[in-house]
Amino acid sequence: MSASYPDLNVKLGPLEFKNPVIMASGTFGYGQEFDALMDLNLLGGIIVKGLSLRPKQGNPPPRIVETPCGMLNAIGLANVGLEVFMKDKIPWLQTLDTRVIVNIYGHSIDEYGELANALKGVEGVSALEVNISCPNVACGGMAFGTDPSVSARVTEEVLKNTDKPVIVKLTPNVTDIGLIARAVEEAGAHALSLINTLTGMAIDIESRRPRLANTFGGLSGPAIRPVALRMVYQVVQSVDIPVIGIGGIMDHQDALEFLIAGAKAIQVGTANFVNPCVGPNIVEGIRDFCRERGIAHIDDLIGSFEPA
Numbered sequence: 001m002s003a004s005y006p007d008l009n010v011k012l013g014p015l016e017f018k019n020p021v022i023m024a025s026g027t028f029g030y031g032q033e034f035d036a037l038m039d040l041n042l043l044g045g046i047i048v049k050g051l052s053l054r055p056k057q058g059n060p061p062p063r064i065v066e067t068p069c070g071m072l073n074a075i076g077l078a079n080v081g082l083e084v085f086m087k088d089k090i091p092w093l094q095t096l097d098t099r100v101i102v103n104i105y106g107h108s109i110d111e112y113g114e115l116a117n118a119l120k121g122v123e124g125v126s127a128l129e130v131n132i133s134c135p136n137v138a139c140g141g142m143a144f145g146t147d148p149s150v151s152a153r154v155t156e157e158v159l160k161n162t163d164k165p166v167i168v169k170l171t172p173n174v175t176d177i178g179l180i181a182r183a184v185e186e187a188g189a190h191a192l193s194l195i196n197t198l199t200g201m202a203i204d205i206e207s208r209r210p211r212l213a214n215t216f217g218g219l220s221g222p223a224i225r226p227v228a229l230r231m232v233y234q235v236v237q238s239v240d241i242p243v244i245g246i247g248g249i250m251d252h253q254d255a256l257e258f259l260i261a262g263a264k265a266i267q268v269g270t271a272n273f274v275n276p277c278v279g280p281n282i283v284e285g286i287r288d289f290c291r292e293r294g295i296a297h298i299d300d301l302i303g304s305f306e307p308a
């Protein structure tokens with residue numbers, strides 16, 4: 001039997017991944033932080049922390065609180081900024097033999113374009129993931145992703161300024177995610193990723209103050225998985241471009257649910273805080289599942305959901 005049996009290779013439009021397991025933005029640093037813990041090249045891909053034109057300190061602490069079956073975060077997109085990213089992070093990322101995707105966000109539509117332009121032609125960057133869905137910043141982020149026409153304009157601006165495939169990351173904090181997905185598809189996006197976090201809050205009953213300095217945060221982890229799965233399934237039905245499923249994936253069984261629902265690939269976020277080596281474990285778990293059931297290619301499993 002060949003070493004590539006079962007074949008886990010997936011194609012998302014112009015983008016090919018050696019397997020469908022990708023580390024989610026904001027939960028895997030710039031990849032290097034995890035280098036001593038695992039062979040990063042076992043992963044399908046890595047999405048780095050959301051990048052902005054200028055460095056950002058983010059929100060004041062406390063920025064993370066644990067909640068039942070999940071966590072709330074209000075990091076506020078803290079990041080090193082474009083200049084340091086290009087100088088200090090890119091050279092190391094270029095040594096990897098896995099897909100590196102840069103997650104970008106701007107405070108205006110023009111800023112998205114500027115960032116995309118700055119990353120044009122940069123070797124080692126396989127694609128851009130456009131965050132129009134962060135709930136923890138005062139301007140930008142989710143404000144773009146909740147309006148179909150603004151979502152489309154951001155997508156067009158990024159496409160105009162890049163030579164790389166463009167994945168647009170959607171927010172679940174909307175009434176009809178299919179509407180936004182179709183608007184972004186019509187604007188020309190190559191793929192969609194969903195979901196980002198759901199807005200939430202927590203209160204300290206002694207002080208009666210918010211447990212996050214920002215009051216509101218984004219809920220992630222297993223608590224959001226059923227919501228995420230439902231949204232991924234609905235969006236898969238609504239668009240023709242590939243969808244990457246995200247939300248509370250803790251192990252290979254969770255990942256398989258999203259793949260069976262029709263996601264072409266999946267991202268792992270909060271699970272990295274529980275077990276930093278979870279990524280390669282999920283790849284292995286999917287491989288074993290396919291091998292044990294005689295599934296020769298992962299594509300035979302993707303979208304194989306049998307509706308009631």
Ligand SMILES: Cc1cc2nc3c(=O)[nH]c(=O)nc-3n(C[C@H](O)[C@H](O)[C@H](O)COP(=O)(O)O)c2cc1C
Pocket residue numbers: 024025026027049050051073075077103131134169195196197219220221222224246247248249267268269270271
């Ligand atoms: C601490 C933290 C930081 C995050 N930062 C980003 C970010 O910079 N950009 C982004 O698009 N998503 C960010 N996210 C959202 C995740 O990538 C992911 O969409 C979300 O957490 C749901 O997946 P999960 O339940 O597997 O964590 C962040 C999530 C967490 C928990």
